[in-house]
Amino acid sequence: MHSLDQYDYELPRERIAQEPLANRIDARLMIIDRKTGTFDHAHVRDLPDHLRAEDALVLNNSHVVPARLVGYRTRTGGRWQGLFLRCDRDTGIWELLTKTRGSLATGETITIQDRDGRDGMQLAVMGRADDGHLFARPAPESIPDVSGRRDKTSDDASDASLPDPVDLLERYGRVPLPPYIRDGQMVDADVARYQTVYASDKKEDFGSVAAPTAGLHFTKSLLKDIEKGQTAIHEVTLHVGVGTFRPIDVEDVDQHQMHAEWGRLDAATCQSIEDRRAAGGRCVAVGTTSVRVLESAVAAGGGELHPWTGQTDLFIKPPYQFGAVDALMTNFHLPKSSLLVLVSAFAGRELMLEAYREAIAQEYRFFSYGDAMLIV
Secondary structure (H helix, E strand, O other): OOEHHHHOOOOOHHHEOOOOOOOHHHOEEEEEEOOOOEEEEEEHHHHHHHOOOOOEEEEEOOOEOOOEEEEEEOOOOOEEEEEEEEEEOOOOEEEEEEEEOOOOOOOOEEEEEOOOOOEEEEEEEEEEOOOOOEEEEEOHHHOOOOOOOOOOOOOOOOOOOOOOHHHHHHHHOEOOOOOOOHHHOOOOOHHHHOOOOOOOOOOOOOOEOOOOHHHHHOOHHHHHHHHHOOOEEEEEEEOOOHHHHOEOOOOEHHHOOOOOEEEEEOHHHHHHHHHHHHOOOOEEEEOHHHHHHHHHHHHHOOOOOOOEEEEEOOOOOOOOOOOOOOEEEEEOOOOOEHHHHHHHHHHOHHHHHHHHHHHHHOOOOEOOOOOEEEEO
């Protein structure tokens, strides 16, 4: 049995960062050498000094959508909260993770409120999935830009006049902060702070419901400094789902099932990484999400790095053999999480837990708005 208790640690509550630093690059950066088992302490602004001209730095450019929805049951006035997970573009039906009192009936509506508390669009309940997720569809007549532009008796949910789901979320949604940051309550500044500076605005497969947090440390000036050192910077995409950051809820880690997430690695990026590694450089992944894209591409390519697009439920756990990633920049992760298991597969469980103890002793800041480590 691969016990989950092996990935547990005690974290003082005051070590959980509630706000990001004013300047992203001022975050601390623990340097972990896997060969020597030693630690060094630096800052994110020092990252160019730890990269080589031959390296390829790989970023996840997924855009965080304001996926958290707040409102009330239109009929009863009971409070409701939900998290947008995905949308079927053919039917226009949304899948949501929900919190509400009582049982939602098929056909009833939920009134969504915008960030200022004003009533907005309505969601019509369509039913539930086997895992309890809610199926609902925006009511076109409740969306101001749509009213009057379609036959309200039409059942054609894919009518082109219905706004894109991402546009609706931008209008009515909130930043989906994890519960350990201010109990999940956003402030206006989080809209920019909980987004990487290189996030793509493409709407392929909607986007992420949680930030690829290692990337939050980068600024445009830091990226320019890295490029001056001739390190290649490449982007991949993995749209982060809610399953990535959930604690594992089974005692045997080997029994954990990852939720599928959509990702992509294009041919040009793939070729550049391969060329640089062949020349003695390293593939340096920024964040566990970038790792999952690269290693999913290797798995799909039969052990070799090839261009890849699709869904992945790859769960990286010891004794995983990495096929593409040579170094990893990542944040400090929750106890008993799949992310802590992943970094333990990369650096060794005992070394990781020792690094976490060192970080706590040195008063590092933990989790999404916290500090980072570079594992080489």
